[in-house]
Amino acid sequence: MKRRQIIAASAAAAIVTPLAGFAVAASAKPQIGDVLTHAFGDRAGSAIVPMDVFDELLFAFPMGPDGVIRSTSLHNQVSVLRVDEAAMTDKTRRYAAGPYVAVSAACTHTGCEVSGWRPDTGELECPCHGSRFNVLDAARVVNGPATRPLAYLPIEFGDNVFRVVGKFSRRVGPAPVY
Ligand code: FES
Incomplete structure (x- = not known):
């Protein structure tokens, strides 16, 4: 490879590597320490605080400490809910x-x-085929056709943010088809 080609290739790598890292971080599963942020709307990307959560479902994505929001997959999207403790x-x-x-x-x-x-x-309800899940009781299925509960993302509250403190409680989404 000629010197000019090497310089061009190096420059391209310098651009691609950070972008590739960003893409990986954005699609990575939620990590311990991630902060829950508004998924959509005017406040998308800002941290969710308790006063944002009333009787309505609020969609959230986790944000890593590097500021990357893990928003490229529905499997990283969670509903933040306030329920009767x-x-x-x-x-x-x-x-x-x-x-x-x-x-x-x-x-x-x-x-x-x-x-x-x-x-x-x-209860959470899926609009596609009407499955319902009881959030008060481990998101168990109240009404099918779903047969498996939804997964919880363990969280804690501190410093006015909700943080992820563990992995999803079970497999997210449908079982794989082999
Ligand atoms: S009930 Fe949710 S996808 Fe079918």
């Missing part, structure tokens, strides 16, 4: 930060975005 089962409480939980938005049936929320019953 006293009504939670122990299984749910283990993933919660007080009354707040972060539940995978990827349906375990065929992978639609679970976007329906019934605060009166504590």
